[in-house]
Amino acid sequence: MKTLLTVCIVWVCCVGVFAQNTTNNKPIVNAASAFLALLDKPQLEKINYAYDSDERFNWYFVPKARNGLMLREMNDKQKEAAMNLLRASLSQQGQEKAIAIIQLEIILKELEKAPPESDYRSPVKYYFTIFGTPDEKKLWGWRIEGHHLSLNFSSESGKLASATPLFFGSNPGIVPSGEKKGYQILKDEVNFAFELLNSFNAEQLKKLIISETAPGDIITGNKRKVNAFNKEGITFADMNAAQQKLFLRLLSVYVKNYSLGFSNELMQKIEKAGLNQLRFVWAGGKKYGENNGHYYRIENDVILIEYDNTQNNGNHIHTVTRDLTNDFGEDILKKHYEQEHSKN
Numbered sequence: 001m002k003t004l005l006t007v008c009i010v011w012v013c014c015v016g017v018f019a020q021n022t023t024n025n026k027p028i029v030n031a032a033s034a035f036l037a038l039l040d041k042p043q044l045e046k047i048n049y050a051y052d053s054d055e056r057f058n059w060y061f062v063p064k065a066r067n068g069l070m071l072r073e074m075n076d077k078q079k080e081a082a083m084n085l086l087r088a089s090l091s092q093q094g095q096e097k098a099i100a101i102i103q104l105e106i107i108l109k110e111l112e113k114a115p116p117e118s119d120y121r122s123p124v125k126y127y128f129t130i131f132g133t134p135d136e137k138k139l140w141g142w143r144i145e146g147h148h149l150s151l152n153f154s155s156e157s158g159k160l161a162s163a164t165p166l167f168f169g170s171n172p173g174i175v176p177s178g179e180k181k182g183y184q185i186l187k188d189e190v191n192f193a194f195e196l197l198n199s200f201n202a203e204q205l206k207k208l209i210i211s212e213t214a215p216g217d218i219i220t221g222n223k224r225k226v227n228a229f230n231k232e233g234i235t236f237a238d239m240n241a242a243q244q245k246l247f248l249r250l251l252s253v254y255v256k257n258y259s260l261g262f263s264n265e266l267m268q269k270i271e272k273a274g275l276n277q278l279r280f281v282w283a284g285g286k287k288y289g290e291n292n293g294h295y296y297r298i299e300n301d302v303i304l305i306e307y308d309n310t311q312n313n314g315n316h317i318h319t320v321t322r323d324l325t326n327d328f329g330e331d332i333l334k335k336h337y338e339q340e341h342s343k344n
Helices: 002-014 026-037 040-046 076-089 092-111 189-195 203-208 241-255 260-277 325-344
Strands: 129-132 140-146 151-156 159-162 168-172 209-210 279-284 294-299 303-309 317-323
Touching: 002 241, 026 076, 026 129, 026 151, 076 092, 076 140, 076 151, 092 140, 092 151, 092 168, 151 325, 159 325, 189 303, 189 317, 203 209, 203 279, 241 260, 241 294, 241 303, 241 317, 260 303
Parallel strands: 209 279
Antiparallel strands: 129 140, 140 151, 151 159, 151 168, 168 317, 279 294, 294 303, 303 317
8 A cells, every 4th residue: 555655664764773673572582681680689579570460551651659670770781781671672763762751851850940969850760660571482561661751562472562552751842941952852743743734724624623722631641441532533534645644654753663563563453444544633722832732633443642732831742652452462461361261
């Protein structure tokens, strides 16, 4: 299909060293195993949970304590190994965003004029958690999480099988002052969306914009399970060819955070559910910061992407990507249990 080919070309141009693999999980298993081999017994007790533990669903994106092993509790060699696991889990683009979000805590602390001894904003307050045992064939998972970052993965049968929820946030969305003034981590998520919005005519905008006021945050929050919304907004089928191209470019910004093999499989799932059924929803201002912010959503029966920028006078971004069919690897866990049961 031409549209899928166009998107794939975009992805090929953006992948890096760690993204050259397909969905094969060997590099991830190697990175996780090397990391765990450096930890002592108390650290292993902190980082390890059973795969079927409820802790796997205990995710959030605010600056709070988590269960797992914090970067602060690691020596330099362990930190390097932990970050290698993060890099192995994402595409080049995804890695760069995740690392930039962690480092943004330093800028946020300066902007908030926090005292030097305060660690409320800190790039070492990010937690790594392993569920089960890293293995190329068996079912296991891992989470990397802290303020404005939540990466949730599952692996089974030699491949990366699930990689949602994935949360990326940025406060500030655009750095307003200081040496990094104008710095923007989630730039494409913003600029591509406004370019798409500004391409619609008055009749299309009536379908697309559901409210002049944006919701205060992503609507799904940190729910364990989410479902598709009511069929609002404008569909892919109701867009002209130029708008469809802009829409797919925006969608690809989120999908290409994953390695090339996984992102292609996810896009194939989205396409199979029906590109024409993909919807784009908008609420709030039509310019950055207008009406105290803006919100948009992309969805069909497989994918749900939310973007919200309303806090701090519309300069504080939250984004989330969720697979409505396999969040937290629930679909593969169900199949795993069924297969194990059939052996008994």
